[in-house]
Structures are given as structure tokens and as C-alpha cells.
Amino acid sequence: MKKNLIFCCLLALICSCTDSTSFIAPDNQELAYEGRIIHNNDNVELIWPGTSVSIHFKGSEISAILQDEDTSNYYNVIMDNKVISKIHPNKEKQNYILASGLDNNEHTLQLFKRTEWDKGRTYFYGFDLNGGKILSKPAPKKRKIEFYGNSITCGYATEDYSQDRSIGKYENNYVTYAAVTARHFDAQYYCIAKSGIGILVSWFPLIMPEMYNRTDPTDSTSVWDFSQYSPDIVVINLFQNDSWIVNLPQHEEFKHRFGDKKPSEDTITSAYKNFVSSIREKYPKASIICALGSMDATCKDSPWPFYIEKAVTQLEDKNIYTCYFPYKNTPGHPRVEEQQVMADILIKFIDDNIEW
Numbered sequence: 001m002k003k004n005l006i007f008c009c010l011l012a013l014i015c016s017c018t019d020s021t022s023f024i025a026p027d028n029q030e031l032a033y034e035g036r037i038i039h040n041n042d043n044v045e046l047i048w049p050g051t052s053v054s055i056h057f058k059g060s061e062i063s064a065i066l067q068d069e070d071t072s073n074y075y076n077v078i079m080d081n082k083v084i085s086k087i088h089p090n091k092e093k094q095n096y097i098l099a100s101g102l103d104n105n106e107h108t109l110q111l112f113k114r115t116e117w118d119k120g121r122t123y124f125y126g127f128d129l130n131g132g133k134i135l136s137k138p139a140p141k142k143r144k145i146e147f148y149g150n151s152i153t154c155g156y157a158t159e160d161y162s163q164d165r166s167i168g169k170y171e172n173n174y175v176t177y178a179a180v181t182a183r184h185f186d187a188q189y190y191c192i193a194k195s196g197i198g199i200l201v202s203w204f205p206l207i208m209p210e211m212y213n214r215t216d217p218t219d220s221t222s223v224w225d226f227s228q229y230s231p232d233i234v235v236i237n238l239f240q241n242d243s244w245i246v247n248l249p250q251h252e253e254f255k256h257r258f259g260d261k262k263p264s265e266d267t268i269t270s271a272y273k274n275f276v277s278s279i280r281e282k283y284p285k286a287s288i289i290c291a292l293g294s295m296d297a298t299c300k301d302s303p304w305p306f307y308i309e310k311a312v313t314q315l316e317d318k319n320i321y322t323c324y325f326p327y328k329n330t331p332g333h334p335r336v337e338e339q340q341v342m343a344d345i346l347i348k349f350i351d352d353n354i355e356w
Contacts, residue, residue, distance in 0.1 A: 022129040024055065031055055031127075032137045034189050035113075036215050036224060043067075043123040046113050047216060049154045049173040050191035053124060054110040059132015061100040062109055067093035070120030072168035078110040083174070086114070089122055106135060114172045116154040116194060117217045143187035143356060146231040147178040148212060148279070151195035152295065152342075153237055155179075157333045164332030166195065177325075177334075177342035178235065184347050190229055198242035200271045201257040208238055209275050213282075226282040232356045234279055235346070237291040237325075239272070239304050265307065273311040276320065286319070287354045293325025294334055294342055300327070323349045 024031065026044040035051030037044055044053070055062070068089035077085045077098045087096050098109060113122070127134075147153050153176060157163075160170035173179055173191060182189035192212055196203035216222035246262055248254050263271075272290075279288060290308050297304045305324050312320050325342045328334060334342065350356075 022059075022131050022133075024057075024127040024129065024134050026053075026124055026126050028126075028134065030134050030137045032140075035191065038215060038222075040123075043125045045121045045216075046124055047117045047121045047218075048191060049113060049116040049171075049193055050176075050179055050189055052110050052112040052189075054108060054137070055127055056106070056108045056135045056137050057127075057129055057132050058104065058106050058135055059129045060102045060104045061097070061130040062102075062107075062132065063095045063097045063128045063130070064111060065093065065095050065125035065128065067091065067123040067125070068120060069122065072115065072119035073122050074114045074168050074171070075122075076110075076112040076114055076172070076174050078112055080107055080109075088169070093123070093125065095128060104132075108138075112174055114155065114174060115168045116156075116171065116173070118194065119168045119171075141186055141188045143185050144190075144229065144231040145182050145185065145187040145233045145235070146190040146229070147193065147235045147237070148208060149178065149191075149193040149235075149237040150197050150240055151193075151333055152176070152240065152293075153178050153191065153193040154195050155339070156195045158336050158339060160332075161335060172336075175336045175339055177339045177346055180340060180343035181235075181346050181350070184343070185350070187232075188229075190231065196241055197238070198240075198245065199238050199275050200242050200263060200268060201245045201253050202241055203245065203253060205253065205256065207257075209271075209278065212275075212278070230283060231286050233287045233289065233350065233354060234283060235289045235291055236276065236279065237293070238275075239292055239308065240295050240297045242268070243297040243302070243304050265303075265310075268307050269311045269314070272308060273314055276311065276315060280315075280317065280320070287356065288317075288320045289323050289346075289349070290320065291323045291325065291346070294328045294338060296327055298324050298327045299329070302327075321349075321353055 032054040035048050066089040075087050076083050155171050155173040155176040157170050158172045197208050215224045328338050
């Protein structure tokens with residue numbers, strides 16, 4: 001009886017040790033992250049839209065240990081380059097099965113944040129391979145691209161075909177022109193975006209020149225180290241929100257930024273030029289694409305493309321370009337199909353103008 005008890009204890013210990021090897025901590029060097037990530041002692045914070053963590057493994061099942069700050073975030077589960085499901089973490093730290101019943105061969109899984117940072121952050125505590133084995137991560141993608149944008153770039157309401165709601169389940173950064181373009185070129189993808197943001201003024205008390213250099217977008221003291229990621233191409237798609245708020249003198253953010261006087265053409269142009277200059281300072285070798293659209297900032301007779309053209313001309317930099325997405329002339333934000341049209345335009349523009 002005593003021998004049996006000892007044997008059972010030893011067996012349990014062996015099984016426990018075996019199971020522990022299938023847990024992959026968030027600081028494992030074979031995990032691949034994209035986007036601005038915050039590393040803590042036992043977890044990683046996923047905040048920005050389009051941030052992701054990928055793993056190359058051999059096994060039949062994989063789960064992730066997650067805890068959400070809010071209940072508004074959604075993630076795409078991408079297995080072997082195909083979206084297989086969407087998960088919705090809650091405030092309790094728990095294990096979410098991402099895929100099961102797989103053939104016991106090599107697989108690559110990516111957990112991709114669909115939602116933007118106003119939906120809160122998610123704490124990632126690692127993967128569990130349920131007896132599987134982590135493999136060496138693939139060599140890093142050679143190309144790098146970074147986007148600065150607003151709701152269009154975030155993917156606001158891309159999947160809301162009845163209204164134009166800010167609810168997390170309708171937002172999907174993965175299908176935006178930005179993410180589609182990055183995948184087309186097999187490029188690493190960073191997305192610095194927030195719905196409602198502008199260069200001179202936003203719908204809330206924060207503008208892109210005050211946010212673009214943050215690791216944690218909610219913390220002004222959390223400064224991003226730009227040496228960690230040097231993109232080959234930077235795409236800036238901003239001014240849509242500015243184009244509205246500069247005409248709303250009663251709005252609190254108009255008063256906050258401008259007092260009682262609408263900004264002049266020179267003020268608008270200078271603000272844009274200064275922001276692009278700050279990006280150029282961080283990335284002296286990058287090609288910078290100053291984009292706009294596809295909402296009504298590029299409608300007929302809109303002055304906003306002209307402001308951008310004027311700023312770019314004044315910068316006198318042969319590696320700064322302009323690219324405009326035609327006004328879609330439909331209600332609300334760009335849906336999936338309209339995002340694809342934008343991606344097609346941007347991809348062709350890059351092919352035609354930039355060698356990288």
C-alpha cells in the first residue's frame with residue numbers, strides 16, 4: 001500500500017513537470033510581438049489596435065491566459081494565416097481555448113487585437129500548449145510599416161452594417177486598409193491610432209502630437225523608445241476630425257484649442273508640417289506617406305488635401321509623399337469592402353512610388 005502511494009506521488013510529480021513545460025510565459029524569447037507592448041513581471045499589456053502575439057508550435061491544442069481591464073475588447077484568433085475565431089475576454093483571469101483538435105503537426109497562431117485603446121487593455125499571461133511544444137519563431141519580417149491615424153485606421157464600425165456604433169464587437173483593425181496593406185507586403189505592423197483624434201484638435205482633450213510618442217497612450221509619462229522599431233514606411237492618415245471641429249466654435253475642444261477664433265490656413269498647414277517633421281526626426285530614413293480619406297475630408301471642394309499638399313511642399317523632402325483616398329460617399333465609417341478599396345489604392349501607390 002505504501003509503495004503504491006509512493007508510486008502514485010512520483011507519477012503525479014512527473015505529470016506535473018511534463019504539463020509545466022507546455023506553459024509558455026509571456027517573456028519567452030520564441031514569442032513574436034507586433035505593436036507597442038508593455039512588459040510587466042508576469043504579463044504583457046496589449047493596448048494599441050493591431051497589437052499581436054504569435055507562437056510557432058507543435059501540438060493539438062492551444063489556449064491563452066488572459067484578463068481584460070474592461071469587457072469591450074475583442075481578438076482575432078489566426079491559425080496558420082487564417083482567421084478561425086473571435087474571442088471576447090472578461091475581467092477574470094482565465095484560460096481561453098483558442099484551438100483544439102488540431103493535427104499534431106507544426107502550426108503558427110497569432111492573437112490579434114481588433115479593438116482600440118479606449119476599450120481598455122488586456123493582460124496576457126502566456127499560452128498553454130496542453131502537452132505540445134513551442135518551436136523556434138520564424139525569422140522576423142524584413143519589411144516594417146507604421147500607421148498614425150484615427151477611427152478609419154482603427155477600424156471603427158467596420159462590421160456594423162446597420163448603424164455606425166462604437167461597440168467593440170463591430171470594430172476590427174485586422175480588416176482595415178492599414179493591416180491589409182501590411183499583410184500584403186509581409187511587413188511588421190505597428191498601428192498608432194485612436195478614434196476621434198486630430199492633429200490640431202480632437203473630440204476629446206488629446207491630439208496626435210501629444211500621443212504619438214507614448215507607449216501607454218493613457219499615460220503622458222510613458223514614453224516610447226523609437227529605436228525599438230524603425231519602419232521603412234510611415235503612413236499618416238489624419239485631419240478628418242480636424243475638418244469637422246474647426247467649424248464648431250461652441251464645442252469645448254474648439255474653445256480649448258483655439259479660444260474663439262477659427263485657425264487660419266497657415267496655422268493648419270504649420271501644425272501638419274510640424275507633426276510630419278516630428279515623425280521625420282524619429283525616422284530619418286523612412287518613406288513617409290501623408291494620406292487622407294476616405295471620408296468627407298476628401299469630398300469635392302474640401303480644402304484639407306490642399307493643406308497637406310502645402311505642408312509637404314514646404315518640407316522639401318523627396319521621401320515624403322501624398323496619397324488621397326477618394327470620398328466614399330456612403331454613410332458612416334468605411335466598412336470592410338471600403339477598407340479593401342483603400343488598401344488596394346495604398347498598395348498600388350507604394351508599388352508605383354517606393355522601393356523597399
